[in-house]
Amino acid sequence: MNRIKTDICIIGAGSGGLSVAAGAVQMGADVVLLEGHKMGGDCLNYGCVPSKALLAAGKHAHAMTTGAPFGVKPVVPQVDYGAAKDHVRRVIAGIEPHDSVERFEALGVKVISDYGSFISPREVQAGNTVIKARRFVIATGSAPFVPPIPGLEDVRYYTNEDIFELREKPEHLIIIGGGPIGMEMAQAHVRLGCKVTVLEGFKALGKDDPELVAIALERLRGEGIEIIEGAIASNITQTPAGIRVETKGGPNYEGSHLLMAVGRKPNVDRLNLLVAGIAPVRGGIKVDAQMKTSNSRVYAIGDVAAGLQFTHVAGYHAGVIIKSALFGLPSKASNAHIPWVTYTDPEIAQVGLTEAQAREAHGDKLEITRFEYAQNDRARAELATTGLIKVMIVKGRPVGASIVGAQAGELIQVWALVIANKLKIGAVAAMVAPYPTLGEINKRAAGAYYTPRLFENTLVKRIVRIVQMIRR
Numbered sequence: 001m002n003r004i005k006t007d008i009c010i011i012g013a014g015s016g017g018l019s020v021a022a023g024a025v026q027m028g029a030d031v032v033l034l035e036g037h038k039m040g041g042d043c044l045n046y047g048c049v050p051s052k053a054l055l056a057a058g059k060h061a062h063a064m065t066t067g068a069p070f071g072v073k074p075v076v077p078q079v080d081y082g083a084a085k086d087h088v089r090r091v092i093a094g095i096e097p098h099d100s101v102e103r104f105e106a107l108g109v110k111v112i113s114d115y116g117s118f119i120s121p122r123e124v125q126a127g128n129t130v131i132k133a134r135r136f137v138i139a140t141g142s143a144p145f146v147p148p149i150p151g152l153e154d155v156r157y158y159t160n161e162d163i164f165e166l167r168e169k170p171e172h173l174i175i176i177g178g179g180p181i182g183m184e185m186a187q188a189h190v191r192l193g194c195k196v197t198v199l200e201g202f203k204a205l206g207k208d209d210p211e212l213v214a215i216a217l218e219r220l221r222g223e224g225i226e227i228i229e230g231a232i233a234s235n236i237t238q239t240p241a242g243i244r245v246e247t248k249g250g251p252n253y254e255g256s257h258l259l260m261a262v263g264r265k266p267n268v269d270r271l272n273l274l275v276a277g278i279a280p281v282r283g284g285i286k287v288d289a290q291m292k293t294s295n296s297r298v299y300a301i302g303d304v305a306a307g308l309q310f311t312h313v314a315g316y317h318a319g320v321i322i323k324s325a326l327f328g329l330p331s332k333a334s335n336a337h338i339p340w341v342t343y344t345d346p347e348i349a350q351v352g353l354t355e356a357q358a359r360e361a362h363g364d365k366l367e368i369t370r371f372e373y374a375q376n377d378r379a380r381a382e383l384a385t386t387g388l389i390k391v392m393i394v395k396g397r398p399v400g401a402s403i404v405g406a407q408a409g410e411l412i413q414v415w416a417l418v419i420a421n422k423l424k425i426g427a428v429a430a431m432v433a434p435y436p437t438l439g440e441i442n443k444r445a446a447g448a449y450y451t452p453r454l455f456e457n458t459l460v461k462r463i464v465r466i467v468q469m470i471r472r
C-alpha cells in the first residue's frame with residue numbers, strides 16, 4: 001500500500017474539482033486529484049457540452065425549414081443523425097486536452113485514476129494508495145436519477161450518459177421528465193426529424209417563471225413536440241415497435257425509444273462518508289456558507305453540495321474554497337447572484353429572485369419593469385420578436401431578472417453583474433448599448449423603471465417649464 005501526504009486532495013475531476021486543482025497547484029499547494037472515470041466529468045462528457053452541440057445541429061436543420069420570411073425557399077433537411085453525433089464527439093474531443101490527465105500533471109498535480117473513499121476523517125484510499133491531506137474537496141458531481149417505475153428495469157432506456165452514443169435516429173422518442181435536460185433534448189431531436197413526446201409529472205420547466213415558460217412552451221409545441229403535463233408514468237413495457245409508457249389515470253404512449261430525464265442524484269455512494277464524520281442528506285452533502293461539511297477539513301462543492309446543480313456554480317464554489325483553504329481567509333458562497341439558463345429556443349434565463357419569490361420576500365416594496373423583444377429593432381430584423389424581460393427591483397436595486405427569448409443566456413449576464421455587485425438600476429440605464437443589438441433590451445428595461453418617474457411626474461414637468469422660462 002502506497003502512502004502519500006498532501007495539502008489538498010480533490011475527489012472528482014469534473015468542473016469544480018479541476019478548477020480547484022488548477023488554482024491550488026499554481027498557487028503553490030501540493031495537490032492530489034482522484035478520478036475513477038472520465039476527466040472533465042458530466043459536463044464535458046454527458047451534459048453541457050454534448051447537449052449544446054446536438055442543439056446546434058438541430059438549429060442548423062431547423063433553419064433550412066424557416067427561411068421563407070427572409071426570401072429563402074424552405075427545404076426539407078436531409079439529416080444524418082449519426083453524423084450529428086460525430087459533431088458532438090468532435091466538440092468533446094476538442095475540449096478534452098484542456099481537462100486531461102496530461103495537462104494537470106504538467107501543472108504539477110498528482111493525478112490518480114481511481115475512485116476515492118474515506119478510511120478515516122483525514123485519509124482517503126484510491127486503489128492501492130492512501131492519501132493523508134490537510135484539506136479534502138469532494139467534487140464528485142451527480143448522475144441521472146432513474147425512478148423505480150414498474151417495468152423500467154426490463155426495457156432499454158437512455159439517460160444523458162448514453163443518449164449521445166445512440167447512432168440510429170429515433171423514430172419516436174419518448175422523454176420522461178420536462179425539466180431543462182428533457183426539454184433541450186426534445187427540441188434537438190424534433191429538429192433532427194424525430195417525433196417527440198415529453199411526459200412530465202407536474203409542470204414542464206417548473207422551476208422557472210410561469211409566464212416566461214408559457215412563451216417557450218408555445219414555441220416548442222409549435223415545432224411539433226407533444227408535451228403532456230401532469231402525466232405520471234406508472235408502468236413501462238416493451239412492445240414489438242419499441243416502448244409503451246402507461247400513465248397514472250391517463251392514456252398510454254408508445255414510441256421507439258425512451259429517454260429518462262427526471263432529475264439528478266448526488267454521487268456519494270463510493271465515498272464512505274460516515275467514516276469521515278460526514279452525514280449525507282437528501283440531495284447530497286450538507287455544507288455551510290464556506291462550503292465546509294460537518295468535518296471541518298472536508299469541503300464539498302458543485303452538484304454534490306445539495307444546492308444548485310450547474311457547472312458554473314461548481315466553478316464559483318471552487319473560487320470560494322481556494323480563498324479559504326489556501327489563504328485561511330473568510331469566504332462565503334451565496335446563490336443570490338447565480339444565473340442559470342435553459343438552452344431551448346427561445347432560451348430561458350434567470351438570476352436572483354423570480355417575480356413570485358420577489359413578491360413573497362418584498363411585498364409592496366417590489367417594483368417590476370418589463371420590456372418586450374418585439375420593441376427591439378435587432379429582434380425585428382432577425383424575426384426573433386418572441387420574448388420578454390422582467391426585472392424585479394427593490395428601492396432602486398435589482399433583486400432578480402427573468403428573460404425568455406433569443407440569446408437570453410447572454411443578456412442575463414448584465415443582471416448577474418448588477419446583482420453580484422449590488423448596483424442600482426441606474427447603472428444599466430446609464431449604459432450606452434450599440435445599435436442595433438439585442439443588448440439594448442437590457443437598457444430599455446432599465447429605462448422603463450424611470451419612465452413614470454420622469455414622464456408622468458407633474459413636479460418634473462413644472463421644473464422643466466420653470467427652467468425653460470428662466471433660460472429665455
